[in-house]
Amino acid sequence: MDRSPIRFKAMLIGVGLLGGLLSGALIFGGLGSTAAVALAAKSDPLLSVADVAERSLDSVVNISTTRRPSGYRSPFHELFRQFGQPMPSPRAQHALGSGVIISADGVVVTNNHVVKDATSIKVTVGSSKREYKAKVVGTDPKSDVAVLRLQGAKGLKAIRVGDSDKLRLGEVVVAIGNPFGVGQTVTMGIVSAKGRANMGIVDYEDFIQTDAAINPGNSGGALINLHGELVGINTAILSRTGGYQGIGFAIPTNMVQPIVQSLLKRGRVVRGWLGVSIQEVNRELAKALKLPTTEGVLVSDVEPGSPAYKAGLKRGDLIVRLNGKPVRSTARLRNLVAAAGAGASVRLELYRDGRRTSLGAHLTELPARLGGGVGRPGRGQGHPAADLGLRVDSVRDAALRQKFNIPSRLKYGVAVVAVDPSGAAAQAGLQPGDVILEVNRARIDGVRRFSQILRAARGDILFLVYRQGTTLYVMVDR
Numbered sequence: 001m002d003r004s005p006i007r008f009k010a011m012l013i014g015v016g017l018l019g020g021l022l023s024g025a026l027i028f029g030g031l032g033s034t035a036a037v038a039l040a041a042k043s044d045p046l047l048s049v050a051d052v053a054e055r056s057l058d059s060v061v062n063i064s065t066t067r068r069p070s071g072y073r074s075p076f077h078e079l080f081r082q083f084g085q086p087m088p089s090p091r092a093q094h095a096l097g098s099g100v101i102i103s104a105d106g107v108v109v110t111n112n113h114v115v116k117d118a119t120s121i122k123v124t125v126g127s128s129k130r131e132y133k134a135k136v137v138g139t140d141p142k143s144d145v146a147v148l149r150l151q152g153a154k155g156l157k158a159i160r161v162g163d164s165d166k167l168r169l170g171e172v173v174v175a176i177g178n179p180f181g182v183g184q185t186v187t188m189g190i191v192s193a194k195g196r197a198n199m200g201i202v203d204y205e206d207f208i209q210t211d212a213a214i215n216p217g218n219s220g221g222a223l224i225n226l227h228g229e230l231v232g233i234n235t236a237i238l239s240r241t242g243g244y245q246g247i248g249f250a251i252p253t254n255m256v257q258p259i260v261q262s263l264l265k266r267g268r269v270v271r272g273w274l275g276v277s278i279q280e281v282n283r284e285l286a287k288a289l290k291l292p293t294t295e296g297v298l299v300s301d302v303e304p305g306s307p308a309y310k311a312g313l314k315r316g317d318l319i320v321r322l323n324g325k326p327v328r329s330t331a332r333l334r335n336l337v338a339a340a341g342a343g344a345s346v347r348l349e350l351y352r353d354g355r356r357t358s359l360g361a362h363l364t365e366l367p368a369r370l371g372g373g374v375g376r377p378g379r380g381q382g383h384p385a386a387d388l389g390l391r392v393d394s395v396r397d398a399a400l401r402q403k404f405n406i407p408s409r410l411k412y413g414v415a416v417v418a419v420d421p422s423g424a425a426a427q428a429g430l431q432p433g434d435v436i437l438e439v440n441r442a443r444i445d446g447v448r449r450f451s452q453i454l455r456a457a458r459g460d461i462l463f464l465v466y467r468q469g470t471t472l473y474v475m476v477d478r
Helices: 005-012 051-058 077-082 253-266 285-287 305-309 330-340 398-404 425-430 445-457
Strands: 059-067 093-101 107-110 117-123 128-138 144-152 173-179 185-198 207-210 222-225 230-237 247-254 274-282 297-302 316-324 347-351 355-362 390-394 416-419 435-439 459-465 472-475
Touching: 051 059, 051 173, 051 185, 051 222, 059 445, 107 253, 117 144, 128 253, 144 173, 144 253, 173 230, 207 230, 230 253, 247 253, 253 330, 274 330, 274 472, 285 472, 297 305, 297 330, 297 472, 305 355, 316 330, 390 445, 398 459, 416 425, 435 445
Parallel strands: none
Antiparallel strands: 059 093, 059 117, 093 107, 107 144, 117 128, 128 144, 173 185, 173 222, 185 207, 207 247, 222 230, 230 247, 274 297, 297 316, 316 347, 347 355, 390 416, 416 435, 435 459, 459 472
16 A cells, blocks of 8 residues: 555545545634534433434535636637737636534634635535535644634534544544535444554644545545544545545544634644654664653754753653653654643653653744654664665765755764665665764764774664754664
């Protein structure tokens, strides 16, 4: 199965004019008096699928958009220009998707890709078939969430919201949307997995995976549990054909909640920022760094002046919890920090030098210059060679710094000039342009020091590497 991020995303979005990819909606409290949401009681009994559908259908809407094709140039453009005639406008494109009503006065949540570049949006509500014009309140392409407001709407049925963190694997869920534009459709499946990330669909990913049938046009519709509560926005499918093949992804409501709140209040999303480079931990890294567990996220760098720096976080710390919630992946930590928001105070539990401790940090807003990537650990394949297959040079060389765009703040280390494709370094993922800052936790001040430490090293070698704005630990087998 090809999971190339570019191919995958093109496969999802490339279903064309039939509409959005899937169904997915969200909801939550704290929207204010103009957007009151019905919250489910914890003691609600389980409902039948038929009851869930009956209670929820009027809260799920069909969305029809009109777009002007961008970048279109007619082959007759030059002919019209020569005769001084205006070029006829290209035909408008039409697309269909779904959405979910989260307040009685017409606030609707859907996917960003459903309404992207739309010149007009028409929304049809549930079984009543009432039609409204809609305006975009705000969009967040990084999570594929958008908020609409229906013009002149009142007395609509807002969907109830559930706690997506309480979903269990194997739990039955219901998807409601508008597949292929045929009208409202209900499908049933189970929660196949939680916390799906690194799919290459959007920047912030923490998907619920489900096998409830989802097809083009379901995008923005509802994923609902058997308490009748909204638990996710179905936003993408994994498919070779563009149609349903048993793997769909939904944005959990607990991730969507702060995004929608921010869009309603500010018209944009204000995410929290900690200021660390992070990576996940395998057994080899845990052994090399003397970490007591692989359950957590490793800090590979701390940005000077950042909230993490002020809180006292250090390179080599292993973060295991944030505000009491387990952190088992880089995506999870990233999402928790982003959702906490700028100005929030968080408590980090971590291991440092084998001992468990905790620190408090005060988050600030994610700087616009940061794209949000995180480092990942490299892993060798056991190449038993004395020569790692590396050629390095001093970072003090001006021509080298310019060639590899090495920032002026890096005053030490050695730059990787060339990598032998058959060597252990290449197997571990090292590449030209990397700057090796440490070897086996020892700082590298130059080529001589690098060579001395390598000669003295026994067994696998731990590198700390700077690469394109971030740092990461890389294990090299020898």
